[in-house]
Amino acid sequence: MAVGTPFVNSVTGFGSVATPNALGGANAASKVTEGQAGVSDFGQLLTQLSGEAVQTLKSAEQVSVAAIGNKISAQQAVESILAAERTLQTTVAVRDKLVSAYQEISRLSI
Amino acid sequence: MIDPLQASFKIASSGLQAQSNRLRVISENVANAESTGNTPGADPYARKTITFESELDRASGASLLRTKSIGVDTSPFRLERNPGHPAADADGYVKLPNVDPLIEMADMREANRSYQANLQTYKQSRELFSMTIDLLKSGA
Numbered sequence: 006m007a008v009g010t011p012f013v014n015s016v017t018g019f020g021s022v023a024t025p026n027a028l029g030g031a032n033a034a035s036k037v038t039e040g041q042a043g044v045s046d047f048g049q050l051l052t053q054l055s056g057e058a059v060q061t062l063k064s065a066e067q068v069s070v071a072a073i074g075n076k077i078s079a080q081q082a083v084e085s086i087l088a089a090e091r092t093l094q095t096t097v098a099v100r101d102k103l104v105s106a107y108q109e110i111s112r113l114s115i
Numbered sequence: 116m117i118d119p120l121q122a123s124f125k126i127a128s129s130g131l132q133a134q135s136n137r138l139r140v141i142s143e144n145v146a147n148a149e150s151t152g153n154t155p156g157a158d159p160y161a162r163k164t165i166t167f168e169s170e171l172d173r174a175s176g177a178s179l180l181r182t183k184s185i186g187v188d189t190s191p192f193r194l195e196r197n198p199g200h201p202a203a204d205a206d207g208y209v210k211l212p213n214v215d216p217l218i219e220m221a222d223m224r225e226a227n228r229s230y231q232a233n234l235q236t237y238k239q240s241r242e243l244f245s246m247t248i249d250l251l252k253s254g255a
Contacts, residue, residue, distance in 0.1 A: 080135065084128050091244060098251040 047107060051100060058096040065089030120247075122175040123240045129179035130233035133167055136182045137226040140165045141219050148214040156204035160212040162188035188213055 065086045072082030140163050150160035168183040190213045198207030 078132070078135065080128070080131050084124070087241065088124070091241075091248075094245060095248050098248050102251050 047103075051103070054096050054100055058093050061089045061092040117175070120240050120244050122172075122177040123236060125172065125175060126177050126179055127233045127237035127240065129170075129181065131230060131237070133180045133182050134226050134230040134233065136185075137165050137167075138223065138230070140185060141223045141226060144212075144214045145216065145219050145223075148212055148216060148219075150212060151200065151209055152202040155202060157202050157210070159192055159202070159210045160214070161192075162190075162212060162214045164188050 065088070068077065068082050068085040071077045072079060144162050147160040151157075152159055164186045166183040166186065168181055169178045170181040171177075172179045192213050193211040194208045195211055196207050197203055197209045200209045203209050
């Protein structure tokens, strides 16, 4: 996810679901679309987030195997595994927040 | 890597690595405190020294610690009279390593403390990092 991309931009997937005219005109919707950098809709954002986490976890796994084989220092192994843990926690926290925001919007009473 | 907390993980880990190297050199010195040569008049094990230097990590802009070099202590060897030893010279003196166990122990304690200090900064950064992330969860 591009740094500085506002969360609101990621939720524009809604723009395609709800009719833009009903939500204050097509102009507002297209403006938001311009601000996007690489992330086109909510689902894609989630995929990207989980993809990065999976990558970090994979490298931690490789490091664990190397540590068991005495190929790297215990300290390096711990460092890499903790880094994976941090990434996972961050990703999960951000994802939970995004999902809850998404649900919040979908529950909006019209 | 711009996040200062992430940078401090890297810095602390470089400190840990350097202190481990230091401990390795110390244990070599202690283990070889009595290693002599095999031929008459041969030099024994020479005490190893380790030096550190600061290194700029361009990715994060942080100053990391790096092992600069592992050198050899050039101070004179101890002499001990032991004519029957294979490394004894014509006068019956054997050269023993210039390792002083007292210095090695003091050095080891220092390496130990430095390692703990670096570990502590790592621990602290980790705690702060996860506390910050936990802010996201509390609202749920």
